[in-house]
Amino acid sequence: MKPAYSAFLQEVAAFIPQTRLITDPLRTLAYGTDASFYRLQPKIVVRIESEQEVIQLIRLAGAQQIPLTFRAAGTSLSGQAITDSVLVQLGDGWKGHRLHDHALAISLQPGVIGGHANRYLAPFNKKIGPDPASINSAMIGGIAANNASGMCCGTAQNSFNTLASMRLILADGTLLDTARPESVTAFRKSHRILLETLAGLARQTRENATLRRRIAHKYRLKNTTGYALNALTEYQDPIEILQHLMIGSEGTLGFMAEITYNTVDDHPHKASALIFFEQLHSCCEAVALLKPTPVAAVELIDRAGLRSVENKPGMPDFIKQLPDGVTALLVETRAASTDALAQQVSAISAAIEHLPTLQPARFSTETAECAQYWAIRKGLFPAVGAVRETGTTVIIEDVAFPVERLADAVADLHLIFQKWDYTDALIFGHALEGNLHFVFTQAFDTDDALRRYEGLMDDVAQMVVGRYDGSLKAEHGTGRNMAPYVELEWGKDAYQLMWQLKELLDPLNILNPGVLLNRDPRVHLANLKPMPAADAIIDKCIECGFCEASCPSRALTLTPRQRIVIWREIARLEASNEDPERLALMREEYRYQGTDTCAGCGLCSTSCPVGINTGDLTRSIRSRDNENQTRLAQWLAEHYGGLNRTSKAVFRLADGAHGLLGSTAMKSITGNLRKLSGERIPLWTEAMPRPAAKIHNKTARPDSDRPRVVYLPSCASRTMGPARGSADNRSLVQVTEALLQKAGYEVIYPQELEGQCCGMPFQSKGMFEAADFKRDETADMLLAASENGALPVYSDTSPCSLRLKELLDSRIRLFDSVDFIDQFLLPRLEFQPRTEPVALHVTCSASRMGQTEALKRIVGQCTTKLVIPENIGCCGFAGDKGFTTPALNASALRTLNQAVQGCQQGVSTSRTCEIGLTHHSGIDYHSIVYLLDECSRAGAPQAQAATQETPPPIQQA
Incomplete structure (x- = not known):
């Protein structure tokens, strides 16, 4: 590290703990990577938790001339969230929110995920205006910093136009809260010259008729290229100008510590239609006709886009039969009532009924059908990523044209693709705003590939600006990608004005320099991200970061995206043999950062656009590391009953010691033993289970007319009973049997149950042969117990159920x-709900099986106050x-612990998860x-007699 950075790091350590200062090569590379196709490795990564830390950090950076780049979720696509200097990450302290005036406004800190903000507003039928495709991963700081919009947002509801107020920290470390008169008054005094200069620039801009018309024209379209110059023409108060300049500034003018949005209506009634046009011009004519109608979204999909998803599961068969040249519009309208919705559908249909379509336009309000339509649209970007050649990058560009010229623009884009041989490129986008995305794959490993990319981008820029005077970046931000083209799009006067704003608000150029404005005409061709082949499991990863919000290790070590980044770097170093020392260091550090601390829960796959389960990579690595333990694993699998008995003996011994010593002494003794062993001895907590009661196998009475069910208790349920001091000392098996019998079922246990297991404990450690051996044994046992499938099987632990369902x-x-409870027990029972709140934890396996709503229904029968803690996904106990x-x-x-205050108990569906939940919740x-x-x-x-018992047995041929 250079001396300047060493000195900076030493002074930062005076007010930020060392645990939040990261300098090692593995984590700086992992944390420094974003969703763009650029890569820079920061020298230092700082995790901040408060405004005061930001203020001190900015002031120190200014004094020492050290550039800072602020990062939220890192889902941006244009290279605006990377740096080779100091990267500043948001920690847990930035997730606060406040509702105002019955949800007419909401204040959000920059670390709040956009989808979570909408969750807070949903009970009021409100939402925030911006709705980017990344809303369930992107954070408010990034959404505002890029002025991100989306499918329904348009321009009227973006961050710029729904901003109410802001807490911002300028490049000199000054905090301004535009909602607090005392803060504004103090700022007007302390920064009088800055505000006067800003007001003067605004006045000059308004007086320059040519420039004023230029700005008005540019913001007639969606536009995030350069700074928001419309702040200078739409507002006269320099405070308003200042806070609106922050929107879309990509962290180059200041830090937004809180944003208050005016919310917009989220109408509950929706209708969608997928309309196919034989000719592109007819499709684009429809867009222009739909513009004044009450549509919420109009998405255009070209034939290449439709072709990319036509073979995906769940896609309508007719898509494959569509002729070449077909273009589709996905249209949605929303209303506050069913009557209003019907009127809107009629108005929309009437507007385009005279246009030739392959099929009559038909709107649907059926949830499943509408979801299928939107699955087509949302599957376009990942469809390209999933089939691209290994080693290439998926690039999504983002342009806007006047709607009346949309057809010609689409045709011109196709001609440019043909010229530069981008045969896989497809086009889709928010047609109502003339905003098109085009997606293609790109290699950067040869001079010819780089030449093609440069030629494509130059031609696109000349076409968009020169022929259509459109926007080169409609909603993805300028970043490094379009920085060389800002002057081309805006002209000399506007470009110079942007530099004046940068120099006024960041005179030392310490805030994200080189982003948005850059005098290097080839900066968009520098620092391109390598995407080497690493493992077939992860080679399709596009590094979008959608997986990160659900990862249990995200605040401890690495996220799925970051694991993939490092594994790719390891693969690159192995292939190139350029730095054996760095390779050895990466491998050693990855053991803890990547492998040991991966829960393998698979939640990442549920939000991954290309369906990657990074846990599979982890298990594959563990398998290679454990190759010499294959025979031991098989022996343990064959003697699993004895292993269970040993486990119960250990729990019995630990419980006896706990009872004898008491909790305080037990915790102290076991903690010291764990330290002395180098943390090889497992952690003991007060939530440690007692041994479960022995199961007494039963067979159904031959004269019973009760419906029968085969009960499969997991090995955890058979081994682990409740913890000492639990209100109910019965084992899960005992309680389950009692509940099933209460509902009128005859319970049957499989024979030879003690030694059986789904194989999950072996699979999680990469011992695949032993895992499959146990699963197959269990399957044979269940087949016999269920009389070849005549009887249903009840599995009591969700992770085991998920594994068994995959290949049973x-x-x-x-x-x-x-x-089973949701479908068959609830109708056969009567409930007396509790009045005190109950906390529900949805396990990762339950989430992957789509059981969240069913769990809410079940627990809702038992309590009038259901609590689901925010930001808790996988618990990280991981077996x-x-x-x-x-x-x-x-x-x-x-x-x-803070999230479940007021709850007396919590419920879940996995015994091991419940141990950690009990320990950390209190x-x-x-x-x-x-x-x-x-x-x-x-x-x-x-x-009970009237309730369907279970689905009828499968009829065997």
Whole structure:
């Protein structure tokens, strides 16, 4: 590290703990990567938690001339969130929100995820205006810094036009809160010259008729190229000008510490139509006709786009039969009532009924059908990513044209693609605003590939600006990608004005220099991100970062995206042999950062556009590391009953010591032993389970007319009972049996149950052969117990259910506990709900099985106050990692205790998860079955008789 950065780091350490100052090569590379196709590695990564830290950091950076780049979620696409200097990340302290005036406005800190903001507003039928495709991952700081919009936002509802007020920190470290008169008054005094200069620039801009018309024209379209010069023409108060200049400034003018948005209506009633036009011109004519109608979204998809998704599961068959040249419009309208919706649909249909279409336009209000339409639109970008050649990058560009010239612009884009041989490029976008995205794959590994890309971008820029006077960046931000073209788009006077604004507000050029404005005409061709082949599991990753919000290790070590970044770097170093020392260091550090602290929960796959489960990579790496333990794993699998008995003996011994020594002494002794062992001895907590009661196998009475169900208790349920001091000392197996019988079922246990397992403990460690051996054994056992599928099987632990469902014999009708309870037990029971709040934890496996709503229904029968803690996904216990790598569990649940204040108990669907949840929440977590049994009684006999027991058995040929 250069002396200047060493000195800077030393002074930063005086007010920010060392744990939040990161300089090692592995993490600076991982944290420094964003969703763009550029890569710079920061020298220092700083995690900030408060405004005061930001103020001190900015002042120190100014004094020492050290550039800073602020990063929110890193989902931006144009290279605006990377640096080779100091990267400043948002920590947990930036997730606050406040509602105002019955949700007419909402104040949000920059670390709040956009989708979470809408969740806070949903009960009021409100939402924030911006709706980027990344809203479930992107944070407010990035959404505002890029003036991101989206499918329904248009220009009227973007951050610029829905901004109410802002807390911002300028490049000199001054904090201004535009909502507080005292702050504004003080700022007017302390920064009088700055505000007078700003007001003067605005006045000159308004008086320059040519420039004023230029600005008005540019913002007639969606436009995020350069600074928001419309702030100078639409506002006269320099305070208003200043806060609106921050929107879309990409962190180059200041730090937005809080933003208050005026919210917009989120109408509950929606209708969608997918309309196909034989000719592009007819399609674009329809867009112009739809503009004045009450549409919420109009999405254009060209034939190449439709072709890219036509073979995807769930896509309508007719898409494959569409002729070449077809262009589709996906149209949606929203209303406050069904009557209003019907009127809007009529008005929209009437506007375009005279245009020739392949099929009559038909609007649907059916949720499933509309979801299918939108799956087509949302699948376009990942469809390209999933089929691209390994080593190439997916690039999505973002331009806007006057709507009346949209057809010609699309045709011209296709001609440019043909000229530069981008045969896989496809076009889609927000047609109502003339905003088109074009997606293509690009290699950067040869001079010819770089020449093609440069030629494509130059031609696109000349076409968009020279022929159509459109926007080169409509909603993705300028970044480094379009910085060389800002003057081309805006002209000399406007470009010079932008530089004046930068120099006025950041005279030392310490805030994200080189982004948005850059005098290097080839900066967009520098620092391009390598995408080497690393592993077939992850080679399709586009590094978008959508996975990060759901990862339990995101605040401890690495996220799925970051694991992939480092594994790619390891692969690159292995292939090039350029730096063996760096390779060895990366491999060693990755063991903890990447492998040991990955929960392998698979939640990343649920938000990944190309469906990558980074846990599969982790298990693959563990498999290679554990190759010499294959025979041991197989022996343990074959003697699993003995392993279970040993585990119960250990729990019995630990519980006896706990009872004898007491909690304080037990915690101290075991903690010291763990330290002395080099943390090889598992962590003990007060939530440690006692041994479960022995299961007594039963067979159904031959004269019973009750419906029968095969009950499969997991090995965790058979081994781990409740913790010492729990309100109910029965094991999960005992409570489940009681509940099933209460609902009128005859319970059957499989024979030879003790030694069986779904294989999850072996699979998680990469011992795949042993895992499959146990799963197959269990499948044979269940097939026999269920009489070849005649009887349903009830599985009581969601992770085990998920694993078994993936590759189970199709004859076995296995139900996870959530599904069986929701479908078959609830109608057969009567409930007396509790009045005190109950916390619900949705496990990662339950989430992956789509059980969240069912869990809400089930627990909602038992309490009038259901609490689902915010920002808690996978708990990070990960089978046994809560014992062996407890830092992962602690990090994943670091906010749980505060979130469940007021709750007396918590419920979930995995015994191991409940251990960590209990430990970190301070309340007792147990299976939902305990709560159901406590709050229910058997339903009336006629109700039980009338309720469908289970689906009929599969008929065998």
